[in-house]
Amino acid sequence: MTTRTTATTPPAPSDEGGRTWTIAEVAEEFGVTHRTVRHYEALGLLSPERRGTTRVYHRRDRTRLGLVLRGRRLGFPLEEIRTIIDLYDAPRGRRSQLEYVLAQIDARRADLEQRRADLEAALTELDGFERRCREDLDRIG
Amino acid sequence: MTTRTTATTPPAPSDEGGRTWTIAEVAEEFGVTHRTVRHYEALGLLSPERRGTTRVYHRRDRTRLGLVLRGRRLGFPLEEIRTIIDLYDAPRGRRSQLEYVLAQIDARRADLEQRRADLEAALTELDGFERRCREDLDRIG
DNA sequence: AACGTTCTTGACGTTGACGTCAACGTAAAG
DNA sequence: CTTTACGTTGACGTCAACGTCAAGAACGTT
Numbered sequence: 154m155t156t157r158t159t160a161t162t163p164p165a166p167s168d169e170g171g172r173t174w175t176i177a178e179v180a181e182e183f184g185v186t187h188r189t190v191r192h193y194e195a196l197g198l199l200s201p202e203r204r205g206t207t208r209v210y211h212r213r214d215r216t217r218l219g220l221v222l223r224g225r226r227l228g229f230p231l232e233e234i235r236t237i238i239d240l241y242d243a244p245r246g247r248r249s250q251l252e253y254v255l256a257q258i259d260a261r262r263a264d265l266e267q268r269r270a271d272l273e274a275a276l277t278e279l280d281g282f283e284r285r286c287r288e289d290l291d292r293i294g
Numbered sequence: 295m296t297t298r299t300t301a302t303t304p305p306a307p308s309d310e311g312g313r314t315w316t317i318a319e320v321a322e323e324f325g326v327t328h329r330t331v332r333h334y335e336a337l338g339l340l341s342p343e344r345r346g347t348t349r350v351y352h353r354r355d356r357t358r359l360g361l362v363l364r365g366r367r368l369g370f371p372l373e374e375i376r377t378i379i380d381l382y383d384a385p386r387g388r389r390s391q392l393e394y395v396l397a398q399i400d401a402r403r404a405d406l407e408q409r410r411a412d413l414e415a416a417l418t419e420l421d422g423f424e425r426r427c428r429e430d431l432d433r434i435g
Numbered sequence: 436a437a438c439g440t441t442c443t444t445g446a447c448g449t450t451g452a453c454g455t456c457a458a459c460g461t462a463a464a465g
Numbered sequence: 466c467t468t469t470a471c472g473t474t475g476a477c478g479t480c481a482a483c484g485t486c487a488a489g490a491a492c493g494t495t
Binding site (some may be wrong): 436437438439440441442443444445446447448449450451452453454455456457458459460461462463464465 | 466467468469470471472473474475476477478479480481482483484485486487488489490491492493494495
Binding site (some may be wrong): 314317318328332349 | 441442443444
């Protein structure tokens with residue numbers, strides 16, 4: 154649809170749903186630079202397959218990148234984002250592990266709800282401000 | 295306006311509306327350091343009165359600091375926060391000014407609603423994850 | 436007058452999140 | 466085979482948001 158089949162097309166498209174991506178493709182797709190993607194890998198946020206020296210990204214990596222960028226939009230530091238998404242992949246076999254994970258979930262939720270409160274307050278204020286501005290505009294005519 | 299009521303230390307308490315605060319007091323009250331407060335002033339986020347060389351904070355300054363910190367919790371850069379709260383104090387006399395302000399408001403709202411969407415998505419995922427964890431916990435017994 | 440507290444202005448250090456070369460490998464295209 | 470395009474690893478630069486001294490001023494207390 155958008156781009157033609159490029160030079161470095163996925164090497165072996167013989168498998169069913171296992172499409173892969175290059176670093177340029179994921180960067181382009183998510184609107185970040187390759188440098189950003191590699192930076193996230195250096196921080197342990199991504200760990201793409203290596204085919205020789207070249208990085209090969211799977212759906213799993215794209216999912217994680219999506220989570221990272223959402224966390225970034227929400228203003229979380231990358232270190233914190235890492236602990237969160239690592240939590241999703243954490244082993245949950247033993248009871249102690251599960252209880253730790255559940256505690257972390259509660260902490261995360263508290264944080265998110267604080268943000269939500271701030272967000273609602275900001276939006277409410279913005280609405281009130283807009284109303285006043287429109288009244289001013291009406292007065293002017 | 296400067297009724298030389300107060301000394302430089304914790305001022306006269308009986309002053310009803312015009313109470314002022316020192317930098318240490320506002321910092322303490324908002325849970326930041328004096329360095330942070332001065333940094334915000336350097337960026338134009340605050341502009342407290344000066345009595346001689348000493349900063350004197352009024353309710354207005356506390357309000358603004360509150361807005362700044364809420365913006366910070368929401369992950370906005372300080373520069374952007376400045377343009378937003380400056381917007382609240384902007385002159386709205388002429389029609390062109392009002393229309394500019396209203397346009398800015400729309401942009402801000404779009405940004406905030408994007409964040410809200412991210413936030414809701416994150417909370418929803420967190421809920422689902424917690425549910426799965428609790429199921430795991432039940433299975434273990 | 437000497438002292439301690441709280442305030443002031445620099446000015447340099449630090450951390451996070453990348454940007455920006457440099458120098459090199461590799462694989463398809465001309 | 467050379468070019469071209471994309472990939473790789475360092476390593477240093479940058480910008481925001483402060484932290485951390487250093488050195489002095491202003492003022493009440495002793």
